[in-house]
Amino acid sequence: MSTVDTPALLAATTKDLADRFDGVHSADTVARYVADSYVALHRTAFGDSRLPELTKRFAADRLTALAPADDADRTPSVLFICIHNAGRSQTAAALMDHHADGAVRVHSAGSQPAATVSKSAAAVLAERGLTLDDAYSKPITAEILTSADVVVIAGGGEAVPRLPGPRYETWDLPHPPGDDLDGISAVRDEIDTRVQALLNQLTTH
Incomplete structure (x- = not known):
């Protein structure tokens, strides 16, 4: 049975999100939110095979919410x-x-x-x-x-x-x-x- 290389997946997630939020959040901020999101989800979803994917989604949602509001975007x-x-x-x-x-x-x-x-x-x-x-x-x-x-x-x-x-x-x-x-x-x-x-x-x- 193959094992999941979690550190490598989280590093890839951090890079992907750092690219996505370039100019919005620093690379350090992205890394911190990816790590925190992984820990938060791992507390209950440690057995979920989707955990790396869910970490990426959760961190992306949090970073989006953290970004300064765009006056042109009035979506509630x-x-x-x-x-x-x-x-x-x-x-x-x-x-x-x-x-x-x-x-x-x-x-x-x-x-x-x-x-x-x-x-x-x-x-x-x-x-x-x-x-x-x-x-x-x-x-x-x-x-x-x-x-x-x-x-x-x-x-x-x-x-x-x-x-x-x-x-x-x-x-x-x-x-x-x-x-x-x-x-x-x-x-x-x-x-x-x-x-x-x-x-x-x-x-x-």
Whole structure:
């Protein structure tokens, strides 16, 4: 069985992102965020074969959020948070991404990220023709939190820091057990209604 050369993959990731963010962030900043993102995800996703790829995606999202705002880019940003970033926040992010079709930047995070995304959440989203195949659980980070226009707390609100900048909303959503697909479908439908209302607020001026 071949082993993954993690240091080499992280070095390649750092180089790729340093090239992508050239003129925006220093090479040292990129290296620091790649290392920090790897450590943050490794805490829960150490068994995920996609860990190097996920590290690159997570670091890129954080570096984008950290970059100075471009006055020409008025795309609103929403961060969905729940405890494990496995069910409710992933469902909300997937539905917002679907309905917004690029009109909103969508992020999700958890106060206590799980190792994997909920299979039940994936199953009820599949009924809508949506997938969580590329989704992964990740922690709350300051740069994505403060860059969001709206932070939606879909669960575990007491663990979410309130920082200046974003507008905070708390959605009082039930947390049915994983084998209650009818209950999870009902939560999905409620989330969908709330997501579409929020999207209308963000894109109607």
